[in-house]
Amino acid sequence: GQFCQRSISASGSIQLQEVEGLEDMHTQDHVRQYTLRCPAQRAGRTDHQPNQLKGSYVELDPHVRDCVQTYIREWLIVNRKNQGNSETCTFKKKGSRRDFHKTLQKQTFESETLDCNDATPRPLNVLCDETGRTTLTSCDFNLRSLQPDPRLENLLQHVSVEDFERQNEEARRANRHAELFALYPAMDEEDAVEIRPVPDCPKEHLGNRILVKLQTLKFDIEIEPLFACIALYDVKERKKISENFHCDLNSEQFKGFLRSHTPCIDSSSQARSAVFSVTYPSSDIYLVVKIEKVLQQGEIGDCAEPYMILKESEGGKSKEKVEKLKAQAESFCQRLGRYRMPFAWAPISLTNFFNFSTLEREMSETESLNGNRTTGDRRTTMLQARRLSERSLNSEDNYAVSNFKATTLTVNTFIKQEGDRLSDEDLFKFLTDYKRSSSLQRRVKSIPGSLKLEISPASEVLSCCLTPELLQVKPFPENRSRPQKEILEFPVREVYVPHTVYRNLLYVYPQRLNFANRLASARNITIKIQFMCGEDATCAMPIIFGKSSGPEFLQEMYTAITYHNKSPDFYEEVKIKLPAKLTEKHHLLFTFYHISCQPKQGACVETLLGYSWLPILLNDRLQTGHYCLPVALDKLPLNYSMHSPEKVPSQSPPIKWVEGHKGVFNVEVQAVSSIHTQDNHLEKFFTLCHSLESQVTFPIRLMEQKITEATLEHELKLSIICLNSSRLEPLVLFLHLVLEKLFQLAVKPMVIAGQTANFSQFAFESVVAIVNSLHNSKDLSKDQHGRNCLLASYVYYVFRLPEPQRDIARLGAAGSANLPESRYYTFGRTTAVSVGSRLLQSRVMSCSNPDIHGTQTATDEEVKNIMSSKVVDRSSSRMSFYIEATSDTSNASVSPRPSNKKVECHTMREQSEAWLRAVKHNGFGFVLQIKSMAQYVHNMDKQDTLRRSRFSDRFKDDITTIVNVVTSEIAALLVKAQKETEHAEKINISLAFFLYDLLSLMDRGFVFNLIRHYCNQLSNKLNTLPTLISMRLEFLRILCSHEHYLNLNLFFMTSVSAPASPSPSLSSQNSSSCSSFQDQKIASMFDLSADYRQQHFLAGLLFTELAAALDTEAEGISKVQRKAISAVHSLLSSHDLDRRCLKPEVKVKIAALYLPLVGIILDALPQLYDFTARSGKGRTGSPDEDQESTNAINQSVAWAIAGNQFNLIRSSGAPLSSLPYKQYNTLSPDTTRNLLICFLWIMKNAEQSLIRKWIADLPSMQLNRILDLLFICVSCFEYKGKQSSDKVSTQVLQKSRDVKARLEEALLRGEGARGEMMKRCRTPAGNDRFPGLNENLRWRKEQTQWRQANERLDKTKAELDQEALISGNLATEANLIILDMQENIIQASSAVDCKDNLLGGVLKVLVNSLSCDQSTTYLTHCFATLRALIAKFGDLLFEEEMEQCADLCQRVLHHCSSSIDITRIQACATLYLLMRHSFSSISNFARVKMQVTMSLASLVGKSSDFNEEYLRRSLRTILAYAEEDMDMQPTLFPVQVKELLRNLNSILSDTVKMREFQEDPEMLMDLMYRIAKGYQTSPDLRLTWLQNMAEKHAKKKCYTEAAMCLVHAAALVAEYLSMLEDHKYLPVGSVSFQNISSNVLEESAVSDDILSPDEDGICSGRYFSESGLVGLLEQAAELFSTGGLYETVNEVYKIVIPILEAHRDFRKLTSTHSKLQKAFDSIINKGQKRMFGTYFRVGFYGSKFGDLDEQEFVYKEPAITKLPEISHRLEGFYGQCFGEDAVEVIKDSTPVDRSKLHPNKAYIQITFVEPYFDEYEMKDRVTYFEKNFSLRRFMYTTPFTLDGRPRGDLREQYKRNTILTTMHAFPYVKTRINVIQKEEFILTPIEVAIEDMQKKTLELAVATNQEPPDAKMLQMVLQGSVGATVNQGPLEVAQVFLAEIPADPKLYRHHNKLRLCFKEFIMRCGEAVEKNKRLITADQREYQLELKKNYNKLKENLRPMIERKIPELYKPIVKTASLFVRCETVLPSASEV
Secondary structure, eight states: OEEEEEBBOOOOOEEEOOOOSSOOTGGGGGEEEEEEEEEEEEEETTTTHHHSSSSSSSSSSSSHHHHHHHHOOOOEEEEEETOSSSHHHHHHHHHHHHHHHHSSSSOOOOOHOOOOOOOOOOOOOOOOOOOOOOTTTTOOOOOOSSSOOOOOOOGSSOHHHHHHHHHHHHHTTOOOOOOOOTTSSSTTTTTTTTTTOOOOOOOOOOOOEEEEEEEEEESOOOSSSSSEEEEETTTTTTTTTTTEEEEOOHHHHHHHHHHGGGGGGOOOGOEEEEEHHHHHHHHTTTEEEEEEOOOSSSSSHHHHHHHHHHOGGHHHHHHHEEEEEEEHHHHHHHTTOOOOEEEEEEEEGGGGGHHHHTTTSSSTOOOOOOOOOOOOOOHHHHHHHHTOOSSOOOOOTTTTSSOOEEEEEEEEEEEEOOTTTTSSSHHHHHHHHHHHHHTTHSSEEEEEEEEEEEEEEEOOOOOOOOOOOOEEEOOOOEEEEEEOOOOOOOSSSOOOOOOSSOOEEEEEEEEEOOOSSSSOOOSEEEEEEEEEESSSSSGGGOOEEOOOSSSSSEEEEEEETTTOOOOOOOOEEEEEEEESOOOTEEEEEEEEEEEEOOOOOTSSSSEHHHHHHHEEEEEEEEEHHHHHHOOOOSOOOTTGSOOOOGGHHHHHEEEOOOTTTOOEEEEEEEEEEEEOOOOHHHHHHHHHHHHSSOOOOEEEEETTTEEHHHHHHHHHHHHHHHHHSSSSHHHHHHEEEEHHHHHHHHHHHHEEETEEEEOOOHHHHHHHHHHHHHHHHHTTTBBBOBBHHHHHHIIIIOOOOGGGGGOOOOSSSSHHHOOOOHHHHHHHTTTOOOOOOHHHHHHHHHSSTSSSSOOHHHHHHHHHHHHTTTTTTOOOOHHHHHHHHGGGOOOOOOOOOOSSOOOOOOOOOGGGGHHHHHTTTTHHHHHHHHHHHHHHHHHHTTTTSSGGGGHHHHHHHHHHHHHHHHHHHHHHHSSSSSSHHHHHHHOOOOOHHHHHHHHHHHHHHHHHHHHHHHHHHHHHHHHOOOHHHHHHHHHHHHHTTTTOOOHHTTOOOOTOOOOOOOOOOOOOOOOHHHOGGGGOGGGGSSOOOOOHHSSSHHHHHHHHHHHHHTTOOOTHHHHHHHHHHHHHHHHHHHHOGGGGSSSSSHHHHHHHTTTTHHHHHHHHHHOOOOOTTTTTHHHHHHTTOOOOOOOSSHHHHHHHTTOTTTTOOOGOOOOSSOOOOOOOOOHHHHHHHHHHHHHHHHHHHSSSSHHHHHHHHHOOOOHHHHHHHHHHHHHHTTTOOOOGGSSSSSSOSSSSHHHHHHHHHHHSSSSSHHHHHHHHHTTTTTTSSTTTTTTEEETTTOOOTTOSSSTTTTTTTTHHHHHHHHHHHHHHHHHHHHHHHHHHHHSOOOOOIIIIIIIHHHHHHHHHHHSOOBHHHOOOOHHHHHHHHHHHHHHTTTTTTOOHHHHHHHHHHHHTTTHHHHHHHHHHHHHHHHHHHHHHHHHHOHHHHHHHHHHHHHHHHHHHSHHHHHHHHHHHHHHHHHHHOGGGTTSHHHHHHHHHHHHHHHHHHHHHHHHHHOOOOHHHHHHHHHHHHTTTHHHHHHHHHHHHHHHHHHTOOHHHHHHHHHHHHHHHHHHHHHHHHOOOOOOOHHHHHHTOOGGGGGGGOOOTTOOTSSTTTTOOOOOHHHHHHHHHHHHHHHHHHTTHHHHHHHHHHHHHHHHHHHHHHHHHHHHHHHHHHHHHHHHHGGGGOOOOOOOEEEEEEEEGGGGTTTOEEEEEEEEEHHHHHHHHHHHHHEEEEEEEEEEEEEEOSOHHHHHHHOOTEEEEEEEEEEEOOOOOHHOOSTTTGGGGEEEEEEEEEEEEEEOOOOOGGGGEEEEEEEEEEEEESSSSSSSEEEEEEEEEEEEEEEEEEHHHHHHHHHHHHHHHHHHHOOOHHHHHHHHHHOOTTTTOOOHHHHHTSSSOOOSSSHHHHHHHHHHHHHHHHHHHHHHHHHHHHHHGGGGHHHHHHHHHHHHHHHHHHHHHHHHOOOGGGOOOSSOTTTTTTOTTSOOOOTTOO
């Protein structure tokens, strides 16, 4: 059978082996092996190509033969053993990670075992007052009732410290994971420049494939056979985008009607499934179904009518009619069965089958297939892979077809065809209307029917499938009856994919015939179409593809007939399989017939009307396009086919033409061919090449011109130059063949007329020009290194050196006979390797390198002549002609080789632009060079030759020159604009790969020298450090990725035996053991010394770059640092996972090679990212967490406050306090993590004894650095749980990569800044790798948040579990390595060192590791190490200066509450041992007792996840230890332990209560306040609880209250410090804090008679020191600042500054004063705009509230809280507690009558209150802040009338003012404070009126004097004052209270006061009216007049009342001394006197 193979199989392979002198422990792995792989069958290959060509392969036209040869020739691939084949690649790429997790042990983490089912709401418990409780002694719970955990057996046994340490080490070493990097997440490939993607194999292009299965076609009546045909149409592009698929769905009965017309039925014609391919999906694509029927008499409408009106199911007459119609149809079928007529059609939109979220017109309209994607992200690579024409589609690649399920569609209505609207144009009009609205249905006649079809995505491999040429595609089962057909696509735009399969199809579309003026007989017209190979009737070739249910191939095809139409339109598509060899005789013949529908006696069905024809070739070119042909009426004359019908020479007798030889027949011909180029330039080039290669007769004809042998050379050179002018699409389609021909011309001499012709110069330049064109085309894709994918694919698979046996010389037999080896020795230097080097030389010489001069040779003149022979006015440079595609018109002269003489340099620097364009993708030249060299070595059998003698010295010189020139070019480009920098970057990578490949082919010493020259040359020419390091780094990273990197570095050598410099080929040296390390100073092994760099060449270079990058502070260096670290990381990762390095002894040696890295990392310590700052995870923060800058009461602040000299926790990048580090920029979290994993790998694999020796010699400062580093490592590798296991470093944005890709796609299409920004962001090889260029771009967020790690959206649970398993193992392994290091440090250091703060450093790291989420495996080992430490250094641990005890107690205690038994058992044992040792060392463990108590208090207050039940069990276990410890029974120890446990149990009881109030924040704070109060006699614990409160407040954003808690804590510390020592600069106890808060005095309750600070264990915490005091106050100041209380910040710093001054801490003073300045600035700027709290009185009534019943509080709520908000909150909360029906809110503020309340309900009364001040207070409270600070009195008013109503008339309206006094002043440590006093004042109606009028007058005054004036506000106030319609307005008030003088003399003063109020009020109204007059605009004049009128009216009405005085008030007191007036009298105003 015939098959089309679609897979790549490697059959024949030639292996080259070469053994070098470089051997070590496994020589066999270093055998170099090239495989030149030649797959026998390529993708899309047909096994029977020659058969398909119908004729002998040899007889074929040379061009066809070449094409076929190109399509069937095997690939030629160069392979090297071990290259890209190490375990790393398989591990990362081939998915062996899938099974890897099965080998891992599941690690148990506390965080994953916690029970999370505590979400049920708890009933509210009433907080009882426990003032009678005796603190720390009452025990609510009996410990003895609990069962203790199992005890550790050997805990109390006496074992020597050494044995203990040895046992621990053995336990730690067991079951460890060998490969650390296997656990580490794979690196983002962003920096992985060394990954050289294998180009996609050239394959046949397929778009997005959909499978359409036609199932049934039925109409209401079934009377005749109907034929379906489907095709795809793109409405927007107005283009048919697929060929037709014909399908026969008729029953056997109807098929029988046509049997007489069907000679045979081939299986291929029975297909009912079609596979359509769509390259450019769009919502405008429609599947159009056309239905035809057999021709019958009548218009289409008449024939369709029965289908519209009859139904077979109706029976009766209908049935009879149907039977009659069926009989009629049968007779028509028998007579006219071969003719068809149009019947109906139906459109089906495919919008739902394409994924338009990705692809809304997938690229901008202008962008073509392989759109300009230069980014290296994986999605794009995938997209490119798809577009580079997958033959076997991958489900992932098929991304544009949404993953829809198979969908069955039913089309129920068909549109009747209109006889005069059959053309494609009409169809597109219909479809456009149809898309716009479905109203089309109403306007056209529809036929009811049913077509059922199924649409599904086409799977990768389809069984039983046929290609468009009807070739079978494997797999193709024998027995399958119905095949599936692939339908050829006609893409709407160009598809740039080179041809790889033989395809030679012609499509003929008859369109229109105009016989309107013809005889009457021409009505039912059909055209018979034939493909003729001669003029005889028998010459019709059977190569027309048949339709459905018929033969595969036909000799003729008839078009469908429109009844009685003289000018019919046609929609036929005739598909022809073109013969491989076409001649002038081949032509298309069109015969026109009239078909008689009615049978007439003896009449023929067909009546001949005329002929037309179209020759297939014109000037040897395939004819395609639109033609309008004349029609001849008579039989055609002899040799008609030699001419086109329009140009037939005159005949005798003359030919009769329709309409006098006018064109009346429109036809379109299109070819889809991988043989015919359809491009003039290519045609000419190929023709001339073949005329050289084969015997031809001259002159040859080419298009219109004749070429003689003399002009052949000239014409060929011209055609080579013009190649690049051909269109891009045909050039790409025939790329492989074009390049092959050019390389043949370049390398092989041609003999023309006995003369040797040299085309090499032209051919090379043409290659460069084509490479330029392809590279610069925006329509072609590039890989991550910016290489053109088509070119990369060509070199990798297709390119081969021209074969000698095909050297056919032109007309000179002697030439060919003498030149058997000609391609090797043609011109002096053109060796087998010449292809690549010549390509490079032609660019390199005399262009931009001033040291190399060129000579202008004769070839230049020749080019001039050739160019001038064309009528083009261009400069005479041969470059300019073909460089024009790059819009480059500069000149350059090129010389094939440099002259030895010093010749004047003809070219200027600016003329080398063309060279730059070419070198930009020198990757092409380089890979070509390498492949040529590999082939040369293979062809010449030089595999076993010594590398030195493989290539000539001359060739090595060429290579050196090339490398030097390219390096200078890189340097030259780097100093130019950014765009050029990107080019330099790409060239740099290409050069690196070139040298990387040379290491496998040439002498290594030679290559090392090239590398050294490169580094030196770049250093000399560049002065910007980041760029320099970046370039060299990428260069080195590629070289270091060589598969024999370790051997190249001589890693098995010791420094004693190493040679002095990198030597070319070393003879084998015996690997020496590490024993010789003892001979040298071990410390130097950890340094990057000159010896090291000389001995380990590549590693030395890489480390030098890394050290330089880390030590530089230039702008943009951070990216370079990331790049450097990534390079080292990727190297170590590859060693770790390389199967050649599995043995531990090998890893030891590799680790020794990397020891200098340890020194570099230690030096970089201050630059590492700080993972230890836990709130919001350090500096960059987390996008997921609500991060508060001031939520600072955390571990890091605790360290800072403690003033600990080992403080490593740096806030916001401050340097470590322990060492004098230089300030550097900080590395990102990812980069730091990558660097640290390298450090851990070395520490894990290096020889441990060596590390201990190294540590022993280190000074303590260096040791502290190591400890600091380990501290960071602990936090860095903390387990993050499943939630973020896949990428531990960055907070992953939960977006799939596709979403980002779509967003970028959209932005990139968008014009303007966003698009530009996105383009910059995505440029992979440019500024993304280039430091400094987009350092400040807003969009560059990938450092932290925007890094697309492995997104979790689409991951299954199994995948998440697997990731969690791996990251759990990583965390465990990393921490165990850190633990090993700590053990090494402890063992290597003497006791003296440990006293010297070393123990503190070790403990700090251990405590940090205990505070992280750790696995039980690690914790077991960690606690064992801790116990060993306690045993070894117990005495030191409890000395006064050791600060670690507190933290240790807290962490161990935390693990005592673990839910995991093993952890709890270990923690209990450790805690007991700690107590026991502290007792033994000082016979009183008060300090540990105090620390444990405080730790528990702290744990209770802060930790929400700890479990008191487990903790109690642990306490019981410790009790059991104490009781079982026989050695301690005689001492007081057991008694003291019991007392301690009783106290701890008591604290736990408080905890239980706190848990109950977790949901009620106010109640919780009250409880915490009460607990803190209970510890009044224990300052340490009170301080702890105050801090707990502060933390809770800060979490709720109550910053002021949090600050107050810290102020109280500071006051407590101050009290203690003032007792201890009397320093003037220290505050005098809590009194000094009164200005901050009057409440602080409660801290002074602790006096010396209650407490003695000297007592051991009391006030021993780290805060009870001067630095602790400052720390607390600084934190308080920060919180006050956040809360907006800037004035308080000043008061706080008044206490801090004297202390700082006393300590001469000028740095802190600087920052303090700058903070003060900020605070004062804020006061000036924000002043009145600040929002302070809002206050409410809340009363609780009802027995349900317990102690709260009848309690009143003032609540402080956030600013602008409305009454309904707090009401809703409290009602909701208590509703949850008591049930919604049981809670009621009292709406008013009147006093509550208990007797009226329901006993079973809870009542809450909420009233808004305002701060209240007496008049004398107002003098002091001037500012806005002062009126809102230190508030103890609040007021609310309640209106009432005497009869009980709240409101009444003015005469009866009273008001009650209630003033509340609280126990403490706001702000306090709580947000609600008890009310302790209540005063009430009642105002009489006239007093209420006075108050109202004063308020109104004030409003007027404020509105009038406002600056800037506000007209609207003023008018609003005025309207309320003088408006005519104001109810209960001023006038009414006056009439009620001032109309007459009151009878009661007591009211005289009120009356007079109100009168004066009115007087001022009317005056203010006047001012306001005048002010308004000045503010109004012209359109408000009437309004102003109205206001003025109302004002005058009001004034007149009020005047009598205002002027009426009460005489009694103005009487003198003493008649004789009238100078004195009554003192109570209100003095009259000046106007009244």
